[in-house]
Structure formats: structure tokens, C-alpha cells
Amino acid sequence: MHGVPHSGRLGRAGQGASIRETLAPFALSAQGRRFLVQVPGAAQSRLSDAELAALLNWMIQSLSRLRPAHFRLFTATEVASYRRDPLVEVRATRERLLRSTGVAGRAPGNGLGLK
Amino acid sequence: MTMKASAFARPGSIAVALLLALGYLTAWAVPPPLPADPLGTVVSLPPASPHWVWVNDFVFPHMADGQALLLDGDNGHFLGMLSTGYGFSRLVLAKDGKLVFSPETYFSRGTRGTRTDVVTMYDPTRLAPVGEITIPPKRSSNMPMMGDAELTDDGRFLLIYNFTPAQSVTVVDAQSHKLAGEIETAGCALVYPTGPRSFFSICADGSLLNVHLDNSGRATARVRTARMFDVAKDPVTEKGVRIGDAWQFVSYGAVMYPVEITKDGGLLPGTTWPLVTPAERAEQWRPGGLQQLAAHTGLNRLYAIMHRGGPETHKDPGKDVWVYDLARHARIQQIAMKNPSGSIQVTRDPQPLLFSACIESTTLDVYDATTGAWLRSVQNVGTTPTLLITP
Amino acid sequence: MRWLDSFAESSTRTMANRTSRRGFLGSIGAFLIGTSAQLLLPVARGAHAADSQGAAKPGGAKPDNSQDPTSCEYWRHCAIDGYLCGCCGGSQTACPPGTEQSAVTWVGTCHNPADGRDYVVSYNDCCGKSTCGRCLCNRNERDTPLYAPFESNDYNWCSGSSKANIPYHCSTARIVAVAK
Numbered sequence: 001m002h003g004v005p006h007s008g009r010l011g012r013a014g015q016g017a018s019i020r021e022t023l024a025p026f027a028l029s030a031q032g033r034r035f036l037v038q039v040p041g042a043a044q045s046r047l048s049d050a051e052l053a054a055l056l057n058w059m060i061q062s063l064s065r066l067r068p069a070h071f072r073l074f075t076a077t078e079v080a081s082y083r084r085d086p087l088v089e090v091r092a093t094r095e096r097l098l099r100s101t102g103v104a105g106r107a108p109g110n111g112l113g114l115k
Numbered sequence: 116m117t118m119k120a121s122a123f124a125r126p127g128s129i130a131v132a133l134l135l136a137l138g139y140l141t142a143w144a145v146p147p148p149l150p151a152d153p154l155g156t157v158v159s160l161p162p163a164s165p166h167w168v169w170v171n172d173f174v175f176p177h178m179a180d181g182q183a184l185l186l187d188g189d190n191g192h193f194l195g196m197l198s199t200g201y202g203f204s205r206l207v208l209a210k211d212g213k214l215v216f217s218p219e220t221y222f223s224r225g226t227r228g229t230r231t232d233v234v235t236m237y238d239p240t241r242l243a244p245v246g247e248i249t250i251p252p253k254r255s256s257n258m259p260m261m262g263d264a265e266l267t268d269d270g271r272f273l274l275i276y277n278f279t280p281a282q283s284v285t286v287v288d289a290q291s292h293k294l295a296g297e298i299e300t301a302g303c304a305l306v307y308p309t310g311p312r313s314f315f316s317i318c319a320d321g322s323l324l325n326v327h328l329d330n331s332g333r334a335t336a337r338v339r340t341a342r343m344f345d346v347a348k349d350p351v352t353e354k355g356v357r358i359g360d361a362w363q364f365v366s367y368g369a370v371m372y373p374v375e376i377t378k379d380g381g382l383l384p385g386t387t388w389p390l391v392t393p394a395e396r397a398e399q400w401r402p403g404g405l406q407q408l409a410a411h412t413g414l415n416r417l418y419a420i421m422h423r424g425g426p427e428t429h430k431d432p433g434k435d436v437w438v439y440d441l442a443r444h445a446r447i448q449q450i451a452m453k454n455p456s457g458s459i460q461v462t463r464d465p466q467p468l469l470f471s472a473c474i475e476s477t478t479l480d481v482y483d484a485t486t487g488a489w490l491r492s493v494q495n496v497g498t499t500p501t502l503l504i505t506p
Numbered sequence: 507m508r509w510l511d512s513f514a515e516s517s518t519r520t521m522a523n524r525t526s527r528r529g530f531l532g533s534i535g536a537f538l539i540g541t542s543a544q545l546l547l548p549v550a551r552g553a554h555a556a557d558s559q560g561a562a563k564p565g566g567a568k569p570d571n572s573q574d575p576t577s578c579e580y581w582r583h584c585a586i587d588g589y590l591c592g593c594c595g596g597s598q599t600a601c602p603p604g605t606e607q608s609a610v611t612w613v614g615t616c617h618n619p620a621d622g623r624d625y626v627v628s629y630n631d632c633c634g635k636s637t638c639g640r641c642l643c644n645r646n647e648r649d650t651p652l653y654a655p656f657e658s659n660d661y662n663w664c665s666g667s668s669k670a671n672i673p674y675h676c677s678t679a680r681i682v683a684v685a686k
Binding site for chain 2 (some may be wrong): 040044086087
């Protein structure tokens with residue numbers, strides 16, 4: 001395999017916490033679940049609502065560093081409701097979630113006042 | 116030694132004498148030797164003519180050697196060029212003609228090493244750099260598109276599309292020549308100016324991201340519009356053109372999708388209209404090429420490169436340019452091109468020229484944009500010509 | 507898309523390797539792998555037929571090159587854009603010596619006439635040297651514009667924040683999964 005799998009380190013400089021750290025914590029709150037669906041790579045993918053829900057559930061259960069005991073599965077209906085609302089403030093929302101979920105990791109930034 | 120006088124009277128001797136005499140005569144008509152030429156003469160260009168054209172070239176086989184070539188459409192003369200670095204996209208001409216901006220990428224060892232992105236500013240008469248502004252090293256490297264970089268309508272801010280794959284727009288103050296900031300445009304691509312302090316990007320779900328800036332170049336509003344077109348069924352290409360208060364985009368299926376700019380800077384979908392008749396659609400006529408549309412505001416005309424082919428041929432060049440009256444949405448002309456055309460551009464003046472180039476060719480063709488008459492072709496223009504830009 | 511960047515680099519290949527539940531995971535594989543797009547030069551296929559071995563001659567019977575990996579007509583190349591790594595010292599799955607494989611790519615969905623299936627093909631680029639210059643090939647089946655990156659072959663994915671933030675050399679064509 002090329003490259004080194006992210007084995008828990010914080011990714012590249014300035015990149016912040018890896019998805020393995022953020023998936024489960026984000027999935028525990030309403031805002032976090034909304035974000036996981038609305039992030040453009042997910043929302044704008046060719047997957048249907050049901051497929052995207054299945055994907056997120058699989059990722060949380062198989063890839064996440066944490067396996068939450070009472071993880072509520074995503075449903076197609078839930079995914080559809082978030083997906084209808086495109087997220088513009090992706091970076092700011094992610095930073096807020098990182099802080100509120102207490103996930104370790106530097107918040108991304110480039111010193112240019114990205115907004 | 117003496118010679119007999121009779122020796123000079125022989126026919127051969129007379130001929131020799133005549134030749135010698137002629138030699139002396141012509142010696143008086145030989146011009147003086149040429150003087151030495153001065154060292155260090157460099158041509159300086161006059162102010163740009165509206166019939167000049169910049170041929171942008173990312174030199175695909177040698178992408179570290181991007182170039183922009185300047186030609187005079189009225190006589191086919193090659194006026195000069197700029198060397199513009201790795202993965203070059205396009206020049207952006209200042210609206211007052213005093214500078215040429217060029218977003219560029221360089222690696223410290225040519226094809227490897229540390230990456231630096233800059234906007235180089237060139238003097239348009241000397242075609243030499245006069246300054247540069249360092250920008251985040253993330254400008255999108257892609258098949259060159261006009262939407263990779265544009266100025267806001269008043270020329271104050273230069274907008275540059277970034278893709279890492281995170282999407283954002285770098286804003287450069289074209290007046291103070293400083294970096295103004297970077298605007299996140301997640302899920303949306305490229306820049307389409309709509310006013311002195313506004314632009315939009317196209318998003319993957321068919322909506323637009325409408326961005327408004329303040330006088331410092333920072334975003335005051337970022338709003339996703341409703342979906343303007345169906346990405347799954349008939350996506351528009353990124354290769355739209357601006358005419359007045361509307362952007363015109365064409366879809367794979369040869370349908371025009373106008374985006375209208377409202378007075379308060381909003382964006383509304385205009386009425387769609389077809390470039391082809393049902394019979395032509397059945398024959399699979401569709402637009403193709405890299406810079407496939409051109410527009411002339413004064414004549415209110417749209418030009419489109421057309422060819423026959425299946426949906427997967429939406430980037431193929433064509434040997435036809437069809438011309439439409441935008442007021443009536445009616446085709447008024449069909450120009451048979453001399454050579455396959457992948458990029459077209461029309462000059463802005465009242466007697467416009469139509470330029471045509473193709474990424475697979477190094478010939479630039481020049482036509483009368485009103486009559487469609489071929490005027491001239493210029494050979495040896497670039498390596499993989501892409502976007503055509505006129506002053 | 508940092509979210510997908512990290513994910514793609516670490517997990518998708520593992521997941522794709524275990525696609526026993528083909529249909530569902532196949533489409534997921536497409537989603538996950540398709541987190542980057544690769545810049546490609548759109549050149550009409552016909553113009554560079556000479557670059558590929560066994561290209562069809564005009565007017566003659568067309569030879570079937572769909573199973574020849576060094577041909578532009580190779581079935582996996584249905585949405586490729588660039589130089590074929592197989593002509594550059596690599597192969598359809600391996601990078602030439604001294605280049606680095608970009609983890610993110612765009613994907614195509616190509617039909618293999620040999621077994622009648624559609625496959626998701628990932629066009630990982632090899633980066634770090636100037637362009638290879640051999641076997642240029644561009645096809646655009648189901649290709650999308652730049653604003654829909656994951657199936658657009660018009661991006662250069664050797665650039666940006668990935669490890670392969672360096673010049674484009676050539677493109678591979680890796681099977682990821684059977685398409686749904």
C-alpha cells in the first residue's frame with residue numbers, strides 16, 4: 001500500500017484531527033450528525049440518502065476509534081432532511097464541533113482569516 | 116620584360132581589358148559596408164489594439180513552462196510572450212490596460228521541491244514582470260478555464276480559484292497589490308464575477324454560491340441559491356460567458372441556461388433555450404471544445420463550437436461555429452471552420468474578429484466575426500493552446 | 507475536503523479489498539475513492555490514436571483494443587485523461603520509478619466487454635516528474651465538469667495539499683470495485 005494510514009496522529013500540519021477521531025463524537029450530537037451529512041463530499045456525492053446513511057453507519061461502526069455504546073443509526077429520512085440544506089460555513093462549523101465535542105487536535109487554519 | 120604591342124590587340128586580351136574596365140566602373144556603385152548594429156535594443160509595444168489576442172498555453176507535455184503568446188489579429192504578427200510557470204491557466208488583463216496579472220505556480224527545483232504560488236504583475240508594453248504578490252500555494256491546477264481567475268467588475272479585486280481538494284477563493288487587491296484574504300467556497304468551483312463586489316461559484320448540486328465582498332475584499336455574504344440546473348440529467352459546462360447582466364451556460368445536451376444578475380446582486384435562472392432544433396438533436400449536434408462559447412455584447416451575439424457526437428464527446432473540438440442572436444434566441448449564422456476548433460474568442464470592438472485555436476494544433480485562425488470570412492492563419496503558436504483572451 | 511482526504515488515504519483501499527458484498531460496497535468504494543480528481547488534458551481521442559498501439563486506422567476494420575492496457579481503447583480507460591503509466595515505466599496499477607502515487611483521484615465507471623460487468627476505475631496519478639509524454643489518452647464517458655470534482659478528469663490531483671503536491675507524470679487505472 002502506498003502511503004501511511006493515519007494511525008491516530010493528527011494528520012498533516014494544520015490539518016487537525018483525523019476522521020477516525022471525529023466520526024463517533026460528531027455522531028452523538030444533532031449538530032454533529034447534521035455536519036456529517038452536509039459536508040460537501042457527503043452531501044453532493046452520487047449516493048442516495050439510504051446509501052449515504054448506510055455508509056455513515058458503516059464508517060462509524062468499522063472505522064471510528066471510538067465505538068459508542070448507544071450510537072443511533074442514521075436513516076435515509078434523517079439524511080434527507082439534512083441534505084436539503086447545503087452547508088456554507090463548513091470550516092467554522094467543524095471548528096465549533098471540535099471544540100464542543102472536546103476532540104483533541106489543532107483546529108485548522110492558515111493565518112489568512114479564512115471565512 | 117617587354118611585350119610586343121600586338122599582344123594587346125588579341126581578341127582574348129580585349130575581352131580581359133573590357134572586363135577590367137567594367138570592374139573599375141562598377142566598383143564606384145558598390146555601397147559602403149554596413150555599420151555595426153547597436154547592442155541592447157529591445158522592442159516595446161504600443162498600447163494594445165482591440166484586435167490583439169493572448170493565447171494562453173499550459174504546455175501540457177512540459178507543464179513547468181507555461182506561456183502566454185501575444186499576436187496581432189490584423190496582420191498575424193507574433194508580438195511577444197510571457198513565461199508563466201507550472202500548470203499555467205490564464206492571464207487576467209487589468210481593466211485599464213496598465214497591468215497584466217498572472218496567477219502562477221513555481222517549484223523550487225522546477226519540477227519538484229517547495230511550491231510557491233504568486234500573482235505576477237507584468238508591464239503590458241515591455242512584457243516584463245514588475246512585481247509579484249505571494250498567494251496561498253493552492254491555486255487549482257486543472258484544464259484551463261476562464262473561471263480559474265477573474266477580476267470583479269470594477270477591476271478592484273482579483274479572484275483565484277483554489278482546489279486542494281478543499282475549495283476556496285483567494286482574493287487579491289488589484290489596486291494595492293496585496294493579498295486581501297481567502298474565502299471558503301466548499302462544494303463549489305470557479306469564479307464568475309457579477310458586479311463590483313460580487314461573484315458566484317457553481318456547486319456540485321447545480322446551485323450557485325453567491326458571494327458578496329466588502330471594500331477590503333472579505334466576504335460579507337455567502338448564499339447558496341436554489342438549483343439552477345439538473346446535474347444528473349443535463350449538466351452545464353463550466354465554460355459560460357458573460358453578456359451584460361447575464362451569464363450564459365451551455366449544457367452537454369446543447370441547451371442554454373442563462374443566469375441573470377438582479378439589481379440587488381441576486382441570481383435568478385433565466386429561461387432556457389436550445390442551440391439545436393429537434394432534428395439536429397436527433398443527429399447528436401452538441402457543443403464541444405475547451406473555450407466553447409464566445410459573446411459579443413455590442414452585437415448581442417453568442418458563438419458556439421458545435422460538432423456531432425454522443426454525450427461523451429462534450430469536450431471534442433468541432434469544425435462548426437454557430438452564431439445566435441441573443442435577443443431572439445435564434446441562430447443567424449453557421450460558420451464552417453477551416454480547422455477543428457476547440458477555443459474561440461471574439462474581440463470587443465464594433466468590427467470584431469473571431470479567433471480560433473485548438474489544443475491539438477499550433478495554428479491560430481482569424482475570421483471576420485460578422486461575416487464569418489476567414490482572414491488569415493498564424494503558424495507555430497504555442498504547444499497546447501488553451502484560452503484566448505482579448506483586451 | 508479534509509473529511510474525505512484523510513478517509514480516502516487510510517481506509518478505502520482496505521475496504522475496497524474486502525468487497526465481498528459487492529453491490530453496496532462497490533458503490534461505497536466509488537464514493538470513497540472518488541474524493542480527488544485528477545487533472546487531465548482533454549484531447550479528443552481520435553487525434554492521438556497514433557500514440558496508442560494498435561489504434562484503429564481510418565477506413566479499415568477497427569481492431570478490438572479493449573483488452574490491451576497500452577491502448578487508449580483499453581476498457582479501463584473510459585474516463586482517463588493523461589499519459590498511460592504503462593508506457594512510462596509503470597503499469598495500469600503501478601507508478602514508474604521515482605514517482606509518487608497520489609492517493610486521491612477521480613473515478614470512472616467502465617464496462618469490461620470480456621466479462622460484461624461495469625467496474626469502478628480509479629485513475630490515481632503518479633507525480634513528481636514532468637509529464638511522461640507517451641501514450642496520451644483522453645476519454646470522457648460520464649465525465650462531469652469541474653464543479654462536480656469526483657468524476658471530473660479535468661483536475662490535476664498531483665497538486666494541492668496531498669502528499670503528491672508535485673507535477674503530474676502519468677495516470678494509472680486501478681479497479682476499485684464492481685459498479686452497482
